[in-house]
Amino acid sequence: MSVDEARRLAPRFAARAAEHDRAGAFPVDDFADLRRSGLFGLMVPTRLGGAGAGFAQYAAVAYELARGNGATALIFNMHASVTGALSSVTDELADALGLPPEALAARDRYLRAAAEGSWYAVAMSERGAGSRLSQMTTMYEKTGDGYHIKGAKAFCSGAGHADAYLVAARSSADPTQVSQFLVPPGEGLTVEQTWDSLGMRATGSNDVHVDVTVPEGALLGGVEGLALVIAQLAPHWMVASYAAVYVGVARAAVDAAVEHVNARKLGHLPAVRSRIGRADAAVSAAHLAVMEAARRVDDQPGDAETNRWVWRAKLLAGTTAADVAASMLEAAGTSAMRRGHPLERLYRDARAGSLQPATSDVCADWLGVEALGGDPDSEGTAPRW
Ligand SMILES: Cc1cc2nc3c(=O)[nH]c(=O)nc-3n(C[C@H](O)[C@H](O)[C@H](O)COP(=O)(O)OP(=O)(O)OC[C@H]3O[C@@H](n4cnc5c(N)ncnc54)[C@H](O)[C@@H]3O)c2cc1C
Known part of the structure; x- marks a missing residue:
């Protein structure tokens, strides 16, 4: 049971917390434990190899992890948010929203990868705009077979360690449209070590710069402009x-x-x-x-x-x-x-x-x-x- 697993891990996290806090360093060992325990698949449906947890089970797990180390639990929260939101796009909801079949295939690919041990960070916030989606200065434009995204993000927990980053950006063709993309690390995504904070130091919430072209499948939901609708609903x-x-x-x-x-x-x-x-x-x-x-x-x-x-x-x-x-x-x-x-x-x-x-x-x-x-x-x- 995932909650028991979180309870088992918490004392290990607590034993390492002071050192990660002092150095302001990403809790590498905690994340290795989380991967081994299968908790990256917490929010992934069972048909894709995950635990199929709902929000209440997530909350129970997060509470236990945070009793060990709040910073580790906070980075884990970002991954749970991405996989939880993706999992909540059921086939029925996708039909109602008119989402294309390719978007559902991409959703399943990302979720299956999480169940197999990948984890995702969130690069949404920006200096000046905070997490207000409608104020983002990161922009994207459609290219032949994908999207080009360019901008600077701040407060990205776990930056430099994630297997992919959820990046929020506004359309340069229609800036009222805010979309979210899953961007892999590597060329076009750089981490700037800026995080030296009062609290939650071990989240390593550094700045991230993106100037990257991603394929169409990276657009979450497969339809532009979903981010604000989902945030409100x-x-x-x-x-x-x-x-x-x-x-x-x-x-x-x-x-x-x-x-x-x-x-x-x-x-x-x-x-x-x-x-x-x-x-x-x-x-x-x-x-x-x-x-x-x-x-x-x-x-x-x-x-x-x-x-x-x-x-x-x-x-x-x-x-x-x-x-x-x-x-x-x-x-x-x-x-x-x-x-x-x-x-x-x-x-x-x-x-x-x-x-x-x-x-x-x-x-x-x-x-x-x-x-x-x-x-x-x-x-x-x-x-x-
Ligand atoms: C430990 C930690 C980890 C984080 N990790 C991530 C992460 O992984 N990814 C990510 O994208 N972001 C992350 N964030 C960033 C976070 O989500 C915010 O975007 C960020 O804290 C906003 O900071 P800000 O300085 O712009 O302040 P704001 O939130 O903009 O607040 C500034 C002031 O304005 C007020 N204010 C803000 N909005 C309104 C409003 N609508 N109406 C009235 N008053 C308002 C606030 O109350 C506050 O007094 C993290 C933040 C922390 C503290």
Whole structure:
């Protein structure tokens, strides 16, 4: 069972986390473990050799992996997003959207490769545009038998180590059309080592430059302009897939604080005890919200109430992780602030949760507009996507 496998791997990841964090280095050994465990095929349908997991099972796996190392779980999340979104394009949905048969053959090829041990990174965000698809400056144009893509991407977790990159770009013929391509590493795709961040250092989220021509099969879905439609109809991968990761980081902070407090015999102090009690309750509540959103995504994807839960889950996970990690550091005291102490790293990693889109502020705005009776997708102060 994939969740048991993730639980088995988490302590191994935890043992290596400090070193990867210190060096800001991609967790090569963790990814070798993930490959061996077959987890790259988690979201791949069983007919193509994968585990055929739904979103709830993904969330359960991500939570366990993040208890070991949040950065590893975050890079894995990018791969799960690509394979999960591809798998959700069923033959019936493809018929309804009028997708060509070649696109389905390409989908199956990419998914089968994942089940066999390939993993995919996401090169969507850009400096200035963030992950807002409609603002991307990376452009593509149709060539005789494919597409030429040119642009610069930022924050690409696992850059330099992936077997292919999902690249989002706008059409130069019609810039309102945003499409996504799966681009192999090698000529035309270069990684610039720019990532030296406060938290989630081991994600190695470096810049990626593309100036590359890809065959027609690299266009995901086989039809141009699908990216924005999918982001709005099924926001769970882009909005809430990180949520399980940050709740796992928050739980790891509570676990690390308990270990520290017991080792230092601080458990008799009422303030320390109540910090741990409050943190335990907050993490458990955020975890329930994430699992409720995930359950609804599986049962009623795209439903209005499902989408409300998706935005709630991301908001609660991001704020809870930052608040809990800060409180656990205070409960543990200054010795836990030393470089190399798990709480010092977890505090910094947890800090990224609210900043990672959809940011906590954006989630709160979306939910507020919705609660006030507006249309939260179109009534943001800036384009949501
Ligand atoms: C650890 C980590 C790993 C990442 N990995 C990847 C990856 O693998 N691939 C990838 O493509 N990206 C990745 N990202 C990037 C991420 O998805 C964002 O694109 C990026 O963080 C955006 O940064 P930004 O500086 O443009 O800030 P923005 O998100 O643009 O935020 C700047 C400010 O504007 C506010 N804001 C943003 N949008 C709106 C809005 N619509 N309305 C109102 N206010 C708004 C925010 O709340 C914030 O205060 C990663 C990010 C992190 C932190």
